Amino acid sequence: MLFPEYERLFSDLFGKTSSELLMNYTTPEEILAVDTEELAAFIAKHSRNRLGLDKAEEIKSAAESSFGIDTALDAFRLQLRLLLQQIRFTEEQLDSLDVEIEKRLKSVDTNLVTIPGIGPVLAAAILGEIGDISRFPTGVKLVAFAGIDPTVRSSGEFTGTRNRMSKRGSPYLRRAIWLAASVAKIHNPILKDFYDQKRAQGKHHLAATGAVARKMTYIIHAVLRDKKPYEPIA
Structure with a gap:
């Protein structure tokens, strides 16, 4: 005004x-x-x-x-x-909260911050929602818990051809991983190539980012399961 x-x-x-x-x-x-x-x-x-x-x-x-x-x-x-x-x-x-979160995260044995796209705040959010990684014996289980697994809409004899995120499980974990994926698709060469590949296949920006988020979830699972820093594998 x-x-x-x-x-x-x-x-x-x-x-x-x-x-x-x-x-x-x-x-x-x-x-x-x-x-x-x-x-x-x-x-x-x-x-x-x-x-x-x-x-x-x-x-x-x-x-x-x-x-x-x-x-x-x-x-x-x-x-x-x-x-x-x-x-x-x-x-x-x-x-002040960011400083306190980073301080508390350092007291926990985690290597999440070694994954490009995940800083202390997102690492704390992800760890807080996942808890003990042994709850999820496979990456597939963690993907499902985050609600990042694709679902196909079907009704009667009709089966849709467009996959969407199921959005089951923890919305807080899903949001944290989505934010991490949005950064990683720019700064992580492997995930950037993966994102570009999906876009070249005709995937919408959001669908391609969702695919990166699923891949990111498998990486998170491996890092927490093995208790080792992230090591990129082409």
């Missing part, structure tokens, strides 16, 4: 640079009141010199032609700054 055009100025509205800018220059009027060079220096400081004069001029231009509200500005300005403070506080709490 204050600055409708602002949304297109930053890819991440709540990133460091954008949030600092909004906290200090909340309305188009405040942005126009500051010198362009000063605004550029402010942006450069908070973006670690990735942005500067060009971005300052772009913001100024947007502020000049803004059609944001011009009534009750003080109330809306205060509301926005309070919301930004809430976001910052929540982000600080999340950072």
Whole structure:
């Protein structure tokens, strides 16, 4: 409402640079009141010199032609700054949780973080949902528990030809493995090739990612079962 055009100025509205800018220059009027060079220096400081004069001029231009509200500005300005403070506080709490999760994970004998795509937070989520790996004698059992196994829709004499994830079992484990697979298909050469192969076969992006997630689940099972770091096998 204050600055409708602002949304297109930053890819991440709540990133460091954008949030600092909004906290200090909340309305188009405040942005126009500051010198362009000063605004550029402010942006450069908070973006670690990735942005500067060009971005300052772009913001100024947007502020000049803004059609944001011009009534009750003080109330809306205060509301926005309070919301930004809430976001910052929540982000600080999340950072503290990440540190605590990593600390607790180090006390557990696990090699999950050696698998590309799995960091401390995802490793903790996966381990927390799986528990004792001996509960799952095979990778197939773990895939089924995560609900990443494919299912074919059928009714009477009709059998569908499109496989979908069964989505049985733990939704938390499924989400963690899906997130890990989404990273691994980019940074793990073997899983990237596997993903590309599925796409070349005409699989939809989501179907190909699901296939990577199933493969990732077998890797997780092997690492936990053998109690050894991940070793890529072509």
